[in-house]
Amino acid sequence: MIIPTRFRTVLVFLFDLSAIIVAWLGAFLLRFNFEWPAGWERTIWMALLVLLPVQAVACRTAGLYRGMWIFASISDLKRVLKVVIASAVALLVFAFLVRNEAALPRSILLLYPLLLLLLMGGGRAAWRMWKEYRLYGRVSGRGAPVVVVGAGTAGAMLVRELSRSTEWHVVALVDDNPAKWGLELSGCRVAGGTDRLVEVLEEFEASRVILAIPSAKASDVQRIMDIATGAGAALFTVPGLSELMSGRVAINMMRPVNIEDLLGRETVRINNENIQAMIAGKPILVTGAGGSIGSELCRQLARFTPSSLILVDASEFALYTIEQWFSEHQPNIRIVPLAGDVKDAVRMEEIFEAWKPEVVFHAAAYKHVPLMEVGNAWQAVRNNVLGTLNVADCARRFGSKRFVLISTDKAVNPTNVMGATKRMAEMICEVLHCRGGNTCFQMVRFGNVLGSTGSVIPKFQAQIAKGGPITVTHPDITRYFMSIPEAAQLVLQAASMGQGGEVFVLDMGEPVRIADLARNMIRLSGYTEDEIRIEYSGLRPGEKLYEELLADSEETRQTPHEKLRIARSRSVPEGFYEESVAWMTKKGPVSDDEVRAQLKQWMPEYVPSRL
Template sequence: MKNTVRSLLIFVFDLFAVVVAWLGGSLIRFNFEWPEEYAQPLLLGLGVMLATQAVACRWAGLYRGMWVFASLPDLKRVLKAVALSALVLVVLIALDRGNPAIPRSLMLVYPVLLLVVMGGGRAAWRMWKEHNLYGGLIAQGKPVVVVGAGAGGLMLVRALERSADWRVVALVDDDRSKWGLELCGHLVAGAVDELADVLADHRAKHVILAMPSAASDVLRRATDLAVRAGAHVFTVPGLEDLMNGRVAINAMRPVAIEDLLGRAPVRIDTAHVQAMLAGKTVMVTGAGGSIGSELCRQLARFAPARLVLFEASEFALYTIEQWFARRRPDVEIVCLAGDVKDSARLDEVFVAWRPQVVFHAAAYKHVPLMEVRNAWQAVRNNVLGTLRVAEHAQRYGAERFVLISTDKAVNPTNVMGATKRLAEMACEALHSRGGVTQIEMVRFGNVLGSTGSVIPKFQEQIARGGPVTVTHPDINRYFMSIPEAAQLVLQAAAMGQGGEVFVLDMGEPVKIVDLARNMIRLSGYSEDEIRIEFSGLRPGEKLYEELLADSEVTRETPHPKLRIARSRPVAASFLAELNAWLAQSDPVSDDDVRRGLLRWVPEYTPMGGRPALRVVEMPTQGAIRVNS
């Protein structure tokens, strides 16, 4: 009922606009004197224009828009209605043979006046309503400077104007052509480098980044300038979504370290991935871990028949189960507790569910923990566990088996990296035996926010008041987001033909000490308040991570962020010796583990403080004998 009344009132206004434009145009034509002799043709023409307006406005859809939000689409509808009225007027004047006739000057004056009244009325109504709704907020809220005066800045400023929490005082942008101009009544005060002065001039302590397409170095520079000036820096997640009206301004959050690492959004061939997964039973081992759980979330997008979630940690399995219950109840999941080394349990799972695609993400990955007193467990979990799951995938006819590997497998200096390289080699040997199962490996570096990673550790240390501990001033690492890594794993899996080691583009390495400094500043502290201490390299830790071994070459793939590494060939015959080594039931010391790993992984170089290991012979079957 309310909408009907509103539409009727707008309809009456549009008819009124015809009367004003027609009579106004007639008065202009006759120098504001009413011509009695023209009264009959003018009134006849007015009647025709009123009837035309009624039809034109309905045809143009003028009553679908809300005046309080009148904008460019509404103006286009007004133009369509006016254009139709003008066309009818031209026809009417051409057919009018009376004497006196409708003045021809109305063909120009009437459409202009009609457009002014209809469009201006809508604009005036919006201005009046916005003043009533939001005018009182102008002097309220915290003063804020917006970085970026482009399309993103425009939409952000409009949203902020409707918020009682914020008051835009200025904008900055590196585009010189915008300096001194205004955006929605707010001055573009200068370049990003002048941010500190602009903050001081307006006594503002808050900055919002509105640069969705800016390079990461620009974001880092703006953030650094703001933090040094003592301001709090915010961003709106998915600013493109804000521009499309899909994200509310209350979703604004402080800038996180992930925003400054410069990872471009990943685009994958969804049709190719969909063809691999749709309607299939997909199994993920380590389904509750950082990578495994994100893989499960990404897999749910591609309509699998079911997801088999295999996990050793009860709590992790419960957590991912609850996520699916809340977010994706439409996806069938099978939550199974179990150990990847347990052949009997794997038999039970593969017989019951017959997974067609298997992603093996279960692994021990913490370098220092696996280096001392846990080395044999790292071997059993990372190598034996991988071997068992891959063998079962082959035995039960899975279409694909995908091993999640790591950059630490390249020229490893630690037990964890060496076990992951040995797991890769075992998969390559299994694939060389043939069969229907395509076995692939995907190797990448650190993921942001994963369990045991450096970022959560730094956050905890900052929350305690410091110090923040960095092992070495020169240590660096590659980083990517967990969703990015998971998507590229899926792309590599769909692209592989079997036997490949895919290497993800990890971008540029990041110095850990710079990461620590940025996190301290983003938390609102200076290095004087929270200091950085260097604690020394931990057991097995490298200064620099590598994605390719020295002896390896790569070839391109159709995806710009994926390459294929060609490592040295691995003979299938070494599996028998490997299995014999893995089958030991007695405890194995850390030093014996390292000797065994060096036998299988010649590029493994244990760090200082370990027993001297020397390669003396490489037999023809590919194994390496070691003397200590």
Template sequence: MNNAVRSVLVFLFDLLAVVVAWLGGMWIRFNFELPGHYSQKLWLGLGALLVVHAIACRWAGLYRGMWVFASLPDLKRVLRAVGVSAAALVVLMAVDRLPGPVIPRSMIVLYPLLLLLVMGGGRAAWRMWKEHRLFGSLRAEGKPVVVVGAGTGGAMLVRELERSPDWRVVALVDDDPAKWGLELYGVPIAGPVESLPQVLQDVKAQHVILAMPSAAAATLKRAADVAVAAGARVFTVPGIEDLMSGKVAISAMRPVEIEDLLGREPVQIDSEHLHEMIGGKTVLITGAGGSIGSELCRQLARFAPARLVLVEASELALYTIEQWFGVHCPDTPIVPLAGDVKDAARLEEIFATWKPQLVFHAAAYKHVPLMEVGNAWQAVRNNVLGTLLVAAHAQRHGAERFVLISTDKAVNPTSVMGATKRLAEMVCEALHSAGQGGTRIEMVRFGNVLGSTGSVIPKFAEQIARGGPVTVTHPDINRYFMSIPEAAQLVLQAAAMGQGGEIFVLDMGEPVKIVDLARNMIRLSGYTEDQIRIEFSGLRPGEKLYEELLADAEQTRETPHPKLRIARSRPVAAGFLDELAQWLAQPGPVADEQVRAALQRWVPEYEPARH
């Protein structure tokens, strides 16, 4: 049936509604017996009301909506048309001068009520019938699912899923006791979130959807923890910002990821200050293709830099980030350059050509066990010499800011990698104290980032995909975690507020036990620990059970940002840079034990781990 025919039929239905309302109202008024002397007024009034109602329906836009999706906007249009028709009846009664009985005053109430009942009820009945016919059989075949949250988000989701062939909402849970035992669109609210395991068992469901788009991260984490522990496959809906902006619908669900189980609140950054720092400037990023470096590039592109100079030693990583910009940010000028931070001649060429005003130094060797055996001297050269060369070139060429990406492994280090990163921090502190060129040199120290290259998340995911086992070094080992975007945003925020010489420490929240992380990843992948077992392999070279963000001798002070603090470390000795430069200038190779001995001299708090 085409739209023109459908509109004509709906129009005729609305005119029929006038006939039913007018004659029915009279019929009711006279106790279901119409007096014969009313026939003239009856038909004259009906004719006038039909004409007025036809015009009112067109004016109200009643034929724009589809009946199968009749909703509140359609009801408002019906009310407008009924209001005009009722007003016409009042006018008709006021100007009636024809001989015979007058139109009963009760029709002022009966007529619009019956008209609204027929027009609105007809549309509602049609929608109910069509929905049952179209979606009823599909809903019966959909997977049973329990929705967490019986607020606005839950209501929106239940309505959306009514038409889904994939899902069938069988119960809701919510922490508000006032809602327990009630129904939402015919679906029972079974109890609090803690009752979820029992509810899943009662309704024989294996899937859970978290429908709390505006809830705090800690609330979402608690609900996700309960669902994951119950062995359910867990999904979540988009955040309130995306829903309000219209970017996505409530039904655009995604599986809950390990990041959701951290319970970290979204980062709020001072965008105006960052625009001021970055906008219209040339920014150089070393290690631009790495996990942190590439995310820094993506975040920097939001603030309209004049250009991004991407320096990367890995050809594949450089190609990957270049292609990303071509697809997602084609208007951001980029300069992809292959280069090694240990190559002073290449750095001189890059700095002299592009004159960067901001430098973010993310290039580093970061894998702890790899740097312990056979690679210690290379870790020193890359992490220490590379930092010295890049920072010195930034000073010499008048960069406004130089930012070193550091790590919590630099605090009381037990590994070569951690000791070299602490030594890199000391290099930056010494260069800032020297004060050449007016460059503000800052350091940002944070823990592990979820999903970064070489981290436990990709490793666990690969082991689960192979069917296990998942290897954890020690049952008590824990680490601080944050997401890559969160780390990159806080690095930019720290850079914007730094005055030079500070070591910024990011608020990493509470430490996470790695074995709990492994268990959650197994459950999120749809397996049990009986299917994918966990094995303990023992601590690796250079690894320690617990990591700190601050050394024992350090103190911190607050900053205007709640997730950033400033650490004050011990002062660097006079003549440090000259002595260090002589050590770094030796041709090598240098044996691992010699490197460790030298690092202990430079970094007294370094205690090599022995397992």
């Protein structure tokens, strides 16, 4: 039966008034050893005539009836305490006024507020306990046993939330703070440090571990994962601090630990005001808008309310996918999905003339190194360099304020055609900037992004799903990694602070050994290296053992943002622009060897790898 809210409030109000009577009479009974205090009747009833109205006013003023008893908490206890203090003060005033007629025993002045606090606070706590038992008690403890790592604030919140779960049952906690060992959180004991995790898992026959340390470093996550997976347990984690503080997720929304947690990329802090000024109310164009970086750029750009987002992509499916995402998640943003190939100068001119974008992000490119190395070198030049020229030239002629080229660390001391073409695209933009005009040309370099199309992580995931083996080209090969949202946000930050002609270099952190990445992914998938083997296939055409972010002849200078630096690259050779344009627009096929020879002529730092 559902009791109306107003009627429930009246019942609670009557309970609080009853608490006054019980506490007042109880104080006298305790004072006189549970014998009726003969001769005090008049004083008792006179005091009640004072205390009851004070209680009624105090309860109303303190907002005591706004809280729900089933969720009674510290805030409700504070309100109860205010009411008790008000009642105690009223009693003191009454005692002072009647001191000549019938002086109250001093113990009454202490016993009464204590009993009142016990009745009002205890009554609410008892009600919550009973209701929680009715709601959750019958299924409590039937979920899968789980050990929580971390007995801090997040751990305490998690244990409390999971006490109501039918899927999870916390049996113990571990924490590396010795001061917490042996203590309990919501009835669950802190069984020791993380070095005892294996023993605790065996003791409670648990096969799941939840890492309840939202600010844990990547090295700590790696260590806990090694211990948990070594014991055959699955490792989960709670949402990050930024997500919890924003209120987007709850502490009990666990997820399996993923490879991004082990790489330890910190949350990016960007200057929203500068980006807002650059984007808000303006038409923005993104080429390669359906790709990994392009689509994330579009999602990030939507936060800053452009007047329109012009989405250009040569892939119909990619364009359809990003268009559908905006229809579902950002229907208030005006998008213009346009099919177009950046190599098609006529189509690019048509788009720019119709929409006149103020800011252009050029993310369209061929990026797969081995694929571009054999049989596709000329297409890499046409797409990555001629495509850049077409879009950049349109931006300059149609008055775009900014043109931002998405480049790559493979443009530094390139050993492959893909990297050399991206460096050549940078050189094209540098020449256009030096020629003057109203368009600010900028370049942003970064390394591999986690989960991008064609990258190593989706490949490893597919190989694990098939039962292995995982193929790694070389035991010592390393790569820089960052998340797609991080890369997109830093591109926007660089674009907002550039003055023109800069090559921005993103802080990629420490390089990661691909073999270690593969091992971690095997463990996170619940397998051992005996079950999923790692095979070494040898370096592929054009592939480096390690990537660089700066060329030998380049220097960098700091920017106001700690994750962005500006590189000073080698000057562009005399006559490069005219010669390169003539070469790229020539008719007929061009062989891979001729492409390499021509790129080498303009870029002495380009050293083609042996095929």
